[in-house]
Amino acid sequence: MSPSPQIPVRAAGAVTAMGTAVLLAACGGPHSALDPRSDAAAGIAQLWWLLLAVCLAVFVIVLGLYGWAVWRRRPGEEAEPTGGIVNLIVVGGAAVPALILLGLTAGTVVTSSRLDLADAGNGEELLEIEVVGHQFWWEVRYPGTGAVTANEIHVPAGRTVRVKLSSADVIHSFWVPQLHGKVDMTPGRTSELVLAPREPGVYRGFCSEFCGVQHALMGMLVVAQAPDDFEAWLEEQARPAEPPSDQLRRAGESVFVDKECHFCHTVRGRDFGASPATSATATGPDLTHLGSRRTLAAGTLDNGREALATWVVDPAAVKPGARMPSTAMSDEEVEALVAYLEGLR
Numbered sequence: 001m002s003p004s005p006q007i008p009v010r011a012a013g014a015v016t017a018m019g020t021a022v023l024l025a026a027c028g029g030p031h032s033a034l035d036p037r038s039d040a041a042a043g044i045a046q047l048w049w050l051l052l053a054v055c056l057a058v059f060v061i062v063l064g065l066y067g068w069a070v071w072r073r074r075p076g077e078e079a080e081p082t083g084g085i086v087n088l089i090v091v092g093g094a095a096v097p098a099l100i101l102l103g104l105t106a107g108t109v110v111t112s113s114r115l116d117l118a119d120a121g122n123g124e125e126l127l128e129i130e131v132v133g134h135q136f137w138w139e140v141r142y143p144g145t146g147a148v149t150a151n152e153i154h155v156p157a158g159r160t161v162r163v164k165l166s167s168a169d170v171i172h173s174f175w176v177p178q179l180h181g182k183v184d185m186t187p188g189r190t191s192e193l194v195l196a197p198r199e200p201g202v203y204r205g206f207c208s209e210f211c212g213v214q215h216a217l218m219g220m221l222v223v224a225q226a227p228d229d230f231e232a233w234l235e236e237q238a239r240p241a242e243p244p245s246d247q248l249r250r251a252g253e254s255v256f257v258d259k260e261c262h263f264c265h266t267v268r269g270r271d272f273g274a275s276p277a278t279s280a281t282a283t284g285p286d287l288t289h290l291g292s293r294r295t296l297a298a299g300t301l302d303n304g305r306e307a308l309a310t311w312v313v314d315p316a317a318v319k320p321g322a323r324m325p326s327t328a329m330s331d332e333e334v335e336a337l338v339a340y341l342e343g344l345r
Ligand code: CUA
Pocket: 133, 134, 135, 136, 171, 172, 173, 207, 208, 209, 210, 211, 212, 214, 215, 216, 218
């Protein structure tokens, strides 16, 4: 008696169902380019679905023809090349694929050329933001306002923002899947993209070009706010830091200077005396309003007291290969420093 065919069929069914579930789960959420929240990203997603549909159709037709040929073949039968077969090869093997590839190329060229136009607004003057890639974080500048922040790009929702991209060290790549395609950030070059989220929301972005040990943890957030909220946020960020408000925070600021944090980090409005770094060449993020940010260490930790303490004492424990050195500090010093940093709002 032959074994029941039920078991392999069931197993295949289960694998297919699981595979489909995994595939569908990958189609949504903040990491998915197939869950677009801007016109540019929607264009990219449409192109992706078109490519998938055409490739699937070709795959099914070719496999079908192959199966048909195998099924029809009789043992000992030799096929003689006839005029019909030659025509089939010329049409099916060259002409049709060439037409399909040309069509897909045209679709790709049209979508790419529309990417920036899709969101480019109606001749309105666009807000411009500069984003500089560093190993392993993102510097974000709002020209003309003095506001400088890191790893968190605020934009007004429903409006178009021009983002100028560059790099301070190696090649990075700016990618916010729900808002746009990837754009490389190359040292010595400025590239550009437009961000135009349709609705307020928080969108996750990544570095998508291998740039060193911490490439995988080089994340950021794009926070799209209602235009009024955005204006208020920008005004806050442009303000210099207030002097520390209490004893503990004053002590924390002293720790900040004693431990030479200001060599790499700027706190606008506070003069810590001579340091090798100026805001233009600082190798670490501007900390003027650190306390107002959602994350630390380029999207790796949720900002808060505990996370700050963990991060400043031993960055390598959070991100091996991070450029910030670990610093020997007493518990009191850590407490004061964290209070100071948290108070930078
Ligand atoms: Cu920066 Cu990968």
